[in-house]
Amino acid sequence: MININTEIFLRSVKDLNKLKLLVEVNNLDRPNFSAIARELGVDRRTVKKYYDGDIKKVRKSKKSKIDDFYDIISSLLSAETDQIFYYKSHLYRYLVREKGLDCSRSNFNYYPKIRNYHPIHD
Numbered sequence: 001m002i003n004i005n006t007e008i009f010l011r012s013v014k015d016l017n018k019l020k021l022l023v024e025v026n027n028l029d030r031p032n033f034s035a036i037a038r039e040l041g042v043d044r045r046t047v048k049k050y051y052d053g054d055i056k057k058v059r060k061s062k063k064s065k066i067d068d069f070y071d072i073i074s075s076l077l078s079a080e081t082d083q084i085f086y087y088k089s090h091l092y093r094y095l096v097r098e099k100g101l102d103c104s105r106s107n108f109n110y111y112p113k114i115r116n117y118h119p120i121h122d
Contacts, residue, residue: 013042065101088109
C-alpha cells in the first residue's frame, strides 16, 4: 500500500485548484465550501468559483469609434507628414475639429496607436 500525503494548506482562493485535484484523484467527497469561505474570509460562491476553475470574464471585442480613423492617425503620425503633432491633445483636437472624430479624450489616449506614440509633452 502506498501512503500519499493529502494534506493541503489553503492560503488563498487560488490554492483551491490543488484541492480539487486531490479530491478527484482520491475519490473524496466535495469539500465544505462554507467552512473554507469562513476560513479564508471570502464568500462561499467565490470559493466554489475558484474550486470549479477560475473563470476569466469573457469580453466581446467590439469595434472602436477610433478604428475608422486608423489610416488618418497612422499617416499623421508617420515621418513623411508635413504636419507635426507635439502633443496628443493637439492631435485629438485636430481630429475632432477637421475629421469629425466623436469620442472622449480618455478613449483616444487609450487607443493602442496613440498609446505607443510618445510626443515631447503630453
